[in-house]
Amino acid sequence: MLNIKTLTATALGLAMLTSAAMAQTVIRVQSVIPAKADEVFMLEDFAKDVSDLTDGSLQIEVLPAGAIVGVAETLDAVDAGLIEGGFAWTHYWSGKHPAAMLFGSPVAGAGVGIDNIAFVSWFQYGGGKELYDQLWKEMGVNVKGFMLQPVGPEALGWFKEPITSMDDFRKYRFRTPPGIPGQTYKDIGIASVAMGGGDILPALEKGTIDAAEWCCPKPDSVFGFQKVLKHYYLQGLHQVVVNADLYINGDVYEGLSDREKKALEVAANASLSKSMSYRIFENGKALKDLTENQGVILHDTPEDYFKEYMDAARASLEKNAEENAFFAEVWQSQKDFAEIAVPFWAGAQTSNANLGRAFADSIAK
Template sequence: MVRRLLVGFGCLIAITMLTAGLTLAKTVKIRVQSVIPAKADEVTMLNQFGKDVSDLTNGEVQIEVLPAGAVVGVKETLEAVDKGLVEGGFAWTHYWSGYHPAAMLFGSPVAGAGVGIDNIAFISWFMYGGGRELYDQLWTEMGMNIKGFMLQPVGPEALGWFKEPITSMEDFRKYRFRTPPGIPGQTYKDIGIAAVAMGGGDILPALEKGVIDAAEWCCPKPDSVFGFQKVLKHYYLQGLHQVVVNADIYINGDVWKKLTPHQQKAIEVAANASLMKSLAYRIYENGKALKDLTENHGVILHDTPQDYFKAYMEAAKATLEKNAAKNPFFKKVWDSQKAFADVAVPFWAGAQMSNANLGMAFSKSKK
């Protein structure tokens, strides 16, 4: 009897140890190196995404956010994920346009892809218009061993910050202007702007040293966190260069394949939730920041000169057509966006007129 109890107890211990081992085996830590400082709003939202993933997997998948430069330089982030030097990365996919020009069509489709797609319509294309499948194909086209997820849509981004008011393109062309990399920045050069691409953390020092005279980054909240209001006071909200912008997470393909189906689904669900949560977060946070900038920091809000829109849109379309003629996959993605726009934009643009008129009526009633 005692022998049987001992044998049974031994089996119980063995099963417990085996179960514990299986539990430990399922626990995965994904280190995600960001391309921006830890204080940025985007990192706040990325941490919220990580918590959702942890909650949905009962703590099996842990996402640890690393600041820019923690493992490799910002420009090496994507390659580091591809090679497995770090399990994940976080950036805007247009940063990688040097690997493939179509990256811009996902990270920052210049001037709404030239066909009127705004940040909300873009999510519709991505989720239901074939965009997600093309996004997955992008990494194969790049030759990267990566599984990507869009997390944080934003837009339209502000035109930017200036030393003095600008009333025309002639005024605009007087300034050395920080722009995003890739096609959106190149389009500024095409319309005669002295465009300078640089990382977010370098913008304020460059303004303070006079390396550049004007700058864009994002929107009122992120801009104020970076402190541009300390140097420049004239702010323009309406711009075309990044009507749509998406910050994404990149996971090493081998790491992704080792996750269980449940863990993979949890990341997908958390990513889809992040699309909506980010939009909601941005509206309120940017509203509070704009109110603070104009009421407490001497920032003056202006309307963008009308001749900017025609000049930038024409240059953007020319750039899109040139890239489509050169690259089959770029053409495939842009054709998909154009086909979506033919169906969705007339409805959505018309509906948005009601929203815009509603908001402007309220804003004007307060003056």
Template sequence: MFNLKTIAKGAAASVVGASLFVSSAFGETVIRIQTVISAKADEVVMLKDFGEDVTALTNGEVRFEILPAGSVVGVAETLDAVDAGLIDGGFAWTHYWSGKHPAAMLFGSPVAGAGVGIDNIAFVSWFQFGGGKELYDQLWDEMGMNVKGFMLQPVGPEALGWFKEPITSMDDFRKYRFRTPPGIPGQTYKDIGVASVAMGGGDILPALEKGTIDAAEWCCPKPDSVFGFQKVLKHYYLQGLHQVVVNADLYLNKDVYDSLTPLQQKAIEVAANASLSKAMSYRIYENGKALKDLTENHGVILHDTPADYFPAYMNAAKASLEKNAAENEFFAKVWQSQKDFAAIAVPYWAGSQASNAALGKAFADSVK
């Protein structure tokens, strides 16, 4: 295993700078971004839309070239490669880097809505107006990363997952070997007695086919259907707490970002803010179409999640959050910011959403 920082801080970093200089000589700066997923994924569709907005806002001066996972470095090395200058930028979920700092989870996937009822829309409110953005910028310094991050794609809530047979209680749930996300969300399942198995997305379907695992979660109806879960499992549960909020983000090498003009930097910021809204809008419709297709054309049966799951998972998530806050000062600072925001915003937002949920459920029941 090579050390990315050692290799690239010198020669490779200068190569990046040279490539930008050559591009700029022709009136265009090309920023190469490696993703951690397939080029066909919905997240990459939305990432390209963000890039097109930046190009339009800069009158063609800045263009993003999107590279699929593994083009230059492995998925696990993506952030280190951005930091070192081996690639101009990366695209991933920030909780992927929880091994570098536990607070990364609070930005990429705050378990159980950070334990304080924050959904994906409220999370964007915290990020933009509740102090979250300033803490997000501080995260990279806490990690010691030469990175400028942009939050682009809030998703959620993610589905509980897919099962061979219906589950009516936590006792049923505990019978299954269940694929979960890594880090705190997966550990929380272990804490409530579920046999949690963390694995990469590309390994899930083969593991289900071989019987290595019996049940699994990935994301939401559209990404799940692209993975092909419906070919193996037919019982689907939408309501889950492990990733009520999930964000896919852009990471730029800080030297690359600093080389841009103030107007170009502002264009990226404006396009990122637009992406926060467009990503949620895109996901609602795409997931709706996918769920309709799954239930009408693939024999998938949609169930409500057992009631005893929610207190069990929430209590375990809170205990995990408290443990991490006690062990890490910056984690505690970010979580306190989310708790302070929630104390003000969640009572209002949850109350308002109750009307929306009742309205929507009445219509959904009529469609059934």
């Protein structure tokens, strides 16, 4: 027979469980990419950190691309509250404001040599986060953004035959990202064709395009570029930095407790580091498999590419800065940061790059 103490304890426990269940908030986050993508894997890791930090009171449910709205409608759906959250690259929304590119994919390292690690430094300590928060107001959307996954640099891409100069490069119809990075290729005479990720391999197989870029060894191998192209170039400038971000409806965010807001912030900061760590190892494994088992030949990008692309990228950045005050403000912040940080970081990275290249050459023999 149960005594009164046992009944009381049981009732209290049930009440606490009920209260906890009632207090739980679920944020549905629709991604713009398939559920098996590495970015979604890392988003799920972020979601687990948030749950752990809040003892389960805040849950993030990741939905695949197109689950509720189309990919292109993701940010608008978050703004309107049709979904509580979205996950994408912020340069996807450059049509709403050109400065979105400076956060999601600052072309050619913002024209000032900012790589993905230096970008995180600018974001966290150089004034970038405050400007990022202002971006949503400039767009006129009711959104709270969290930068989660800085990746880079992206590979130049895949070709049918080796290219030794820009003259060789200009012979190809080349898939590029939309917006300023793709336009910059057009500005230097490349037959740039913007298309979605799912359309690239069929276009290569049909001959609609005959060269392409997407990201890095792991995502590229998942897409299957190696099935139709064998010449691969790692060094590119079009997306030296690429950031995948989380967007939460502003009203939903304001309805969270202080602890839940802090958990999002802490988990996001952790994700900035964890995603870079994860991608270095995963891309390393993928590149090893591509070159050792799938007949892919790795090349260095032609030297004349870098000056041509950088000059065109800077001209595009300057044009956008002349036309939009907030774009100019963000770019000036990046230039001010680069003036201080890049001479140090580039010098240090030269030592690291030379050391790494020496080791890579030694194991290739």
